[in-house]
Amino acid sequence: MPRQRDGERVLRQLSARGFRETEARRAIVETILHKDGQFTARQLHEELEPWDVGRATVFRTLDLLVELGVLNRLHTDERCSSYVVCADQHHHHLVCERCGTVQEVSDPRIERAVRAMAVDVGFRAREHRLEIVGICDQCQDVS
């Protein structure tokens, strides 16, 4: 089970890399850490209305957090990116097509299989991204 993120820590990570701790960034970090599941830039921007954070700042900060490794960008939707707060380790995403929940998993079997396949075809794999779409535990019970 990957450990949870903490707002303070993320902000410290920021300044450690020479970025500044600002109102806007504090608001964004706090907001996303209290989310579960995926969200789009637009949604986040709307939630931040009380803090008057500009659209551009939302996008800029999302980029920053992706680069920092705090957020992961998903490509499930055609038209726009979605983001999820992600744990520290490498992992994959289970996207529930019913409730939209995104679950993180890491599984050594998958890593091993990917590595083995790459070796077989002579490909030097630097990174990989696996998205699994289906129906989650919860939603199966409901149906």
Next chain:
Amino acid sequence: MPRQRDGERVLRQLSARGFRETEARRAIVETILHKDGQFTARQLHEELEPWDVGRATVFRTLDLLVELGVLNRLHTDERCSSYVVCADQHHHHLVCERCGTVQEVSDPRIERAVRAMAVDVGFRAREHRLEIVGICDQCQDVS
């Protein structure tokens, strides 16, 4: 090794599903089948200039072909989709970050690992998408 596509067959698939065989679609199908690697809608549209195929038609046809299973949409690039002609079977993509070549692979070990993981966490997986980014065989030799 997945079998190659054939223009005639694709067009027949189209009419079999009630779509019409038109000039524009013929031009598009022929053009993409002669491509290797990925391409964007814009690139395709440019290549089709001599045939006077409208931008909208390019997008509409790409959608159609994706739905038909002839093309696969990649999400490697943030700003726009890329497409690759894909073989009939389920497979994954190895994207070379040096030359941009996209190689298709299917590997039972990966399928098995994904299935096993899904079972473990109680997720009913409907589909999955794996993109592996790295350096291909060829480019490793060159360096």
Next chain:
DNA sequence: TTTCATGCAAATGATTTGCAGTGTT
């Protein structure tokens, strides 16, 4: 004070849509 970050509004760029004319069946 020196830089970095912000909000705004305008710009960009991919994709979509309305529509009237055209080609397929």
Next chain:
DNA sequence: AACACTGCAAATCATTTGCATGAAA
């Protein structure tokens, strides 16, 4: 003749940029 398909131009919509102002270091 029906009606799907097309090209065009205008419309959308997410994301980016230029810039003057405000806030952190």
